[in-house]
Each structure stands twice: as C-alpha cells, then as structure tokens.
Amino acid sequence: MEYKNIVLKIEDNIALLTVNRPKALNALNSEVLSELECALYEIENNDDVKCVIITGDGEKAFVAGADIKEMLGMDAIAAAEFAKKGHSIIRFIRKMKKPVIAAVNGYALGGGFELALACDIIYASENAKLGFPEVTLGIMPGFGGTQNLVRICGEKIANELIFTGQMISAVRAKEINVVCEVLKDKESLMDRAFETAKKIASNSPKGVAFAKSAILTGVNMNLSEALDYESTLFGLLFNTEDQKEGMSAFVEKRKAKFKGK
Ligand code: CAA
Numbered sequence: 001m002e003y004k005n006i007v008l009k010i011e012d013n014i015a016l017l018t019v020n021r022p023k024a025l026n027a028l029n030s031e032v033l034s035e036l037e038c039a040l041y042e043i044e045n046n047d048d049v050k051c052v053i054i055t056g057d058g059e060k061a062f063v064a065g066a067d068i069k070e071m072l073g074m075d076a077i078a079a080a081e082f083a084k085k086g087h088s089i090i091r092f093i094r095k096m097k098k099p100v101i102a103a104v105n106g107y108a109l110g111g112g113f114e115l116a117l118a119c120d121i122i123y124a125s126e127n128a129k130l131g132f133p134e135v136t137l138g139i140m141p142g143f144g145g146t147q148n149l150v151r152i153c154g155e156k157i158a159n160e161l162i163f164t165g166q167m168i169s170a171v172r173a174k175e176i177n178v179v180c181e182v183l184k185d186k187e188s189l190m191d192r193a194f195e196t197a198k199k200i201a202s203n204s205p206k207g208v209a210f211a212k213s214a215i216l217t218g219v220n221m222n223l224s225e226a227l228d229y230e231s232t233l234f235g236l237l238f239n240t241e242d243q244k245e246g247m248s249a250f251v252e253k254r255k256a257k258f259k260g261k
Contacts, residue, residue, distance in 0.1 A: 001042070005032040007057075008039045013050040013201040014194065015043045015098075018057050025064035026056040028111045032067075033085045040089065044096050047260065050201035050208075052096070053193045054119060055103040056112075059127070059186045062104040063112025068137065079142070086111055086143030090118040094216055097209035099200055103193040104128045104179070105186050109167070114143035117152065117178070120212065121196060124170035124179045125189040131167035151219070152177055204242040205260035210234075 007018040017039055019026040028036075043049050056062040066086065074082060093100050102108075102119035108130045116122050116130070124130070132141050132149075140146065141162060150158040153176045161168065173179040183189040200208060210233040218226035237243050241261040249256035 001035075001038050003035045003039060005029075006035045006039055008042070010043075010046065010049060012198070013048055014197045015046070015049045015052045017043070017052060017054045019054070019063055020057040022057050022060075024067065024069075025061035025107060026058075026112070027064050027067040028086070028115070029067035029070045030082065030085065033089060037085075037089055037092065040092050040096065044092075044098060049098060050205055050260075051197040052098055052100045053103055053190075053197055054100060054115065055105055055190070055193070059105055059125075061106040061112070062102070062108040062128070063115055064107045065110030065112050065133070066143065071139075079139075083142035086114065090114065090144040090148075093118040097205070097212070099208060099212060101193050101197060103189050104130065104170070105189055107167075110134055110141065110145070111143045114141060114145045114148065117148040118144065122173075122179045123181050123183060123189055123192050123196075124173060125183050125186055126170055127185075128170040128173070128179075128182075129167040130170070130173050130178065131165065132162045133165045133167070135163065136165040149178075202258075204237075204240075204246055204256075204258045206240050206242050207237060207246075210237055 005021045007020050009016045019032065021027065021032060043052055100119040101121045102116040104116050104122060104124040106127055108116045108128060110133060113130050113132060132145055134140050146162060157176050170179055170182040174182050181192060183192050214230045214233050218229055221229060242258045245258060246256045
C-alpha cells in the first residue's frame with residue numbers, strides 16, 4: 001500500500017515507521033490513523049521484521065496529538081468512533097509479536113503521548129515534551145491515556161499530569177518511568193533506538209514474543225495466574241527449533257542463528 005502521511009522503511013530486520021505530516025506537527029487525523037493501522041499490520045505479517053521503531057518526521061514533534069481541526073466538528077458518535085480507531089492501534093501494538101520502540105523526538109502530546117505509551121520501550125531526546133493537554137481543550141485523553149499512564153506511573157502522577165494538562169520534560173518522564181533513556185539530540189536518539197532494535201532482532205523472535213505476551217498479559221492477572229501463564233509459555237518454547245538452536249549454540253560456543261521457528 002502507498003502511504004501519504006507515514007513513511008515505512010524496512011532494512012536489516014527492522015521496520016522504521018515515521019509519521020510524516022510536519023505541517024501539522026505530525027498530528028493524527030483519521031487518514032494517518034488508517035495508514036498507521038495498515039502499516040503495523042503489514043509489519044506484523046512480514047517475517048523479515050523482528051523489531052519496529054516509531055518516530056516523527058523532523059526534530060520538533062513526535063506527534064502533537066490527535067488532529068484538533070478534524071475533531072472540532074465531530075459530534076459525540078463521531079468522537080467515540082475516532083477514539084475507537086485510536087484504541088485499535090494501541091491494542092494492536094500491545095498484541096504485536098514484535099517489540100515496538102518509540103523514539104520521541106519532540107512534542108508527544110495527547111494522542112501522540114498515547115501512541116508512545118503503547119510502545120514497549122520509549123527513548124526521548126532532550127527537547128522532548130510530553131503531556132496530556134486535552135483538558136485545556138474541553139475534552140480528556142481518548143486513545144488509552146487514562147488507562148496506560150496509571151498502569152505505568154500510578155494514580156497520583158497520572159492524576160497530576162492529566163488534570164493539569166501540563167507538559168513534562170524528557171528528564172521528568174524518565175523519573176516517572178515513562179522513558180527508558182534521554183538522548184541529547186535526534187541523531188543520538190535514533191542511534192540508540194536502532195542499537196536496541198538490532199539487539200532485539202538478533203534474539204529468538206519466539207522468545208521475545210512470548211516474553212512480551214507474559215509481561216503484558218500477566219500484569220492484568222493475579223500473581224499466581226500470571227506465574228501459571230509464564231510457565232505455560234516457557235514450556236511451549238521448548239517445542240521450538242530456536243530453543244534447540246540457542247542452547248546448542250551455547251554448548252558449541254558459537255553464535256545462535258535463530259529462524260523464528
Ligand atoms: N492538531 C491539528 N493541528 C495541529 C496540532 C494538532 N494536535 N498540533 C499542532 N498543529 C498545527 C498547528 O495548528 C499549526 O498549523 P497552522 O500553521 O496551519 O496554524 C502547526 O501545526 C504548527 O503548530 P504551532 O504553530 O501551534 O506550533 P508552536 O511551536 O507554536 O506550538 C505546540 C507547538 C505547543 C505543540 C502547539 O502546536 C500545540 O499546542 N498543539 C496542540 C497540542 C494538543 O493539544 N494535543 C492534544 C490534542 S487532543 C488529543 O490528542 C485527544 C486524544 O487523546 C485522542
């Protein structure tokens with residue numbers, strides 16, 4: 001499929017997905033959301049891809065939110081449908097077998113912050129500003145922000161950010177466990193994202209996918225059920241060629257070559 005608002009580049013087992021609507025600071029309108037959904041589906045079904053990086057074009061914005069100009073004319077039904085479109089992407093990223101890294105290169109606001117929060121790992125450049133300005137627009141976060149932020153930072157921090165609408169720096173976002181690492185500029189941000197993506201891509205795809213499922217599914221279970229789920233997945237990996245290859249390679253003192261089978 002041809003995309004107008006995003007750029008998808010696949011190289012060396014890594015998919016780089018860039019939201020490319022710089023005139024609107026990469027804001028998410030319905031068309032961008034549809035393209036993102038298609039691209040993520042394409043990536044998930046491409047066996048060559050082992051890891052995904054999402055970023056925004058340029059240095060000013062990752063994504064400055066859902067498109068306010070499009071939302072201005074929406075009625076309640078259209079707005080709820082729009083939120084569901086956002087949820088569909090957030091859910092898809094959480095369920096993808098492949099880890100997704102957000103490289104936050106500037107403003108990540110509203111729906112942009114929500115897109116980043118859905119990703120498995122977040123890196124941010126020093127100029128990044130993250131936040132939920134929705135209440136300053138007479139609305140509230142609608143692409144999963146009220147649910148994901150509270151699960152990551154806890155209720156009090158989530159309340160403070162969502163009720164005030166204030167933006168926070170990348171350093172503050174790291175303090176509250178949203179961001180894994182703060183990099184000095186866009187170049188070092190992308191280098192760091194690719195370094196991590198390459199490490200992930202060299203590991204067993206099934207091991208990584210099952211671990212992602214154990215972490216994300218297990219967190220919503222009680223500990224006893226989650227441990228049962230973990231042991232089931234752990235056991236299933238012993239039916240894979242990758243387990244034989246990984247352990248044989250260790251014993252034979254060579255680097256494992258994983259096939260994802
Ligand atoms: N939607 C639509 N257009 C946007 C946009 C958005 N979220 N954010 C920026 N733009 C547009 C601006 O309208 C402007 O376009 P024009 O030149 O045609 O006027 C262009 O991008 C550049 O923006 P600014 O001139 O405002 O740039 P700035 O440097 O002065 O400010 C900013 C940057 C602080 C990010 C400011 O643009 C801003 O506050 N943007 C809105 C952020 C926001 O409120 N996001 C949340 C949206 S609601 C949401 O996301 C709901 C949800 O949960 C699903």
